[in-house]
Amino acid sequence: MAKRNRQQSRRNKILERKAGVKPGSLVIPSEAFAPRFFLMSFNEELFEDREFGTYDELMHQVKGLPSARHWIDIRGYADKTMLEKLMQDFALHALQLEDVLNDYQRPKVEEFGDNRLFIITRMLRWSPEFRNLDDIQLTLFTGENYVLSLQSDYGDCLNPLRDRIRAGKGIIRQRPATYIAYAILDVVLDYYFPVMADIGAYIEDMEQQILAAPTKSTLAQVLDLKNELVKLRRITWPARDLMNELLRMDETTIPANLKVYFRDAYDHAVQLIDLVENHREMASSLVELYMSTVSNRMNEIMKVLTIISSIFIPLSFIVGLYGMNFARQDPETGQVFPYSMPELYQPYSYPILVGLMAILILLQLYFFYRKGWFRSF
Template identity: 45%
Template sequence: MQIDRHSQPQRPAKPTEEIEEDLFDYFYDQAGSVPGTLTIEADAQPSQIVLIDYNEAKVTRQVNLTPEACASYLDTDSVSWVDVLGLGSEDVLQGLGVVFKLHPLVLEDVVNVPQRPKVEDYGDQLVIITQMVMPKKKTDGFWIEQVSLVLGKHYLLTLQEEPERDCFKPVRRRIRQNKGIIRKFGADYLAYALWDAVIDGYFPVLEEYGDLIDELEDEVVINPTHKTLSKIYQIKRELLALRRAIWPQRDAISSLMRDKSSLISPEVQVYLRDCYDHAVQVIDIISTYRELASSLMDVYLSSVSNKMNEVMKLLTVISTIFIPLTFIAGVYGMNFNPQASPWNMPELNWYWGYPVCLLAMMAIALGLVYFFWRRGWFESFSKLKDD
């Protein structure tokens, strides 16, 4: 997802590689704009309407419907799920607003993405704004997009940014195969099932981040680089984006449980508790991973500091070995004439003076190396080489 402040609010479902600072901004209207104004992306996908009408006995599915064709399904005893894939057709969206009698502000929140997840009660309709995430298959990261649910007495209208992918396949399969109790309940249970699927979709994404953090822990300790620091920073930002997407949903579920709605039956209220628990679990996992990422930053700085200390230690050992050798070479490099005085370097006239000087320098160097080896300093150098 990416928000372009200079033109339109958002392009649909961008991968996390393109996440910038704009990701953390919600949609906002331009100053002085008329309430209910629809702002549609120029490259938004065309809207396609898919209708699934079911009861306990049968289920029917229709595609490529017009908004007017959905009107006959709104007042039936069966449950009608009107799924709108794509937000790029303004005429379709306006037609849905007329057929479903949507308030202009509802249609604005649905189309002008991203909105903060929330629940709004309009009496005969309940509007739920959620943020759906899905893991990418071939590369790291995730897709994120807004899903809007409009709950009526016998129908549920859902609007998605991206028509190619969502996390509702298990719900569709349960409806088609009549598994569980979904076809025994009304549209409120369907809304719960979809919302629960949205929240459960966070767990596969978080599993990937758990594995990535485990890999980074090894990398930070063994061979930290500047790329490691960039990875840690990117993980922290993406986890923050996930937290901003799920935290308001927990509050929305809590408000829906606290403020009773005539569109939510007491039986479904019980199931909302399970949905709330899942949201709390997601938030706890995200908070844990963010703390681990912050600790990785501290470990990275410690590893870099330790690595620098080992390098300085090696340079100190080398300098310590050559300091006495340099001293000897400096002393005998002075130009004093031994013929002028017996105190002016008589060693210069020795027959074996030069070999003795070299042997003395070698003995001092070897003695220092032996001393450092006995102290165990070279073991840390070998570990540094292996790293």
């Protein structure tokens, strides 16, 4: 129920933000966090990593190091004044920041002025508690010597990349800003694979649960899982298109020596799509497995009822036959009727009849056993 309420709330927010609002309007979401400002500045000889209290302090540091490459990381955007300064300092269009604030965009990439890039991707996390996907929008703007990243939440999946930059591992400090954007996209895609593994393990658990004890709540969980996989598919397919679009760009925007890295990220996106399609097929098979398991259980119940009915049908016939109570003798004339159940007046008729009924039951059980009806119990 909590998950459905959360999904409905997201749909309502999408409708509320787009209904009648002037294009390019900066409408701050009510749930937005106060911004935090992080900056990594580095080149072959320099490295600085700081969090700043204000946007002005951060920009002062960026402008003071023109020879360095900068990763400007802003988390949270509940400050309209800051966003307006951001538009002015980085020559951003209001429609681009509108996409940042309406953070339910599909992954995409756009090229704008002086070979700069505007990239939207989505970071994923699987929630074991609610059994659903949490996705956070990550927006990147690239320039000649900077990458500007914007996100609504304080937490993300980019700490491994930050640790690599701090440790000076690899070639990231020697590469241009476009390579930093690639490294960010690559880490985001890499974190899709653990999400896929968690979903695969959840599907296996659901399969065992269905085989052991299928219930209506189990079916509801399977249907919810299918909805989550639809959402995952809507993310991974545009992610592949994003990488494909980057590969098609002119070498003035994406240098030839960097395209090999984006091609590797494209291969990862294709692998993710294959995994998503496999998981969707497995989730669909869970519904079929549920219906088959429920049907088999119903068949077992019907088998038990059929055996019980088969045992008592001949007994009911015998009891009904001897319950007709035809008179042995005419009470007025005293005439004896020889064919009116003479065995009713035998001294041992009752125990003999009960014994015959017991023997009949044993014969029926033996017959069912020989037919193999008890083997599946």
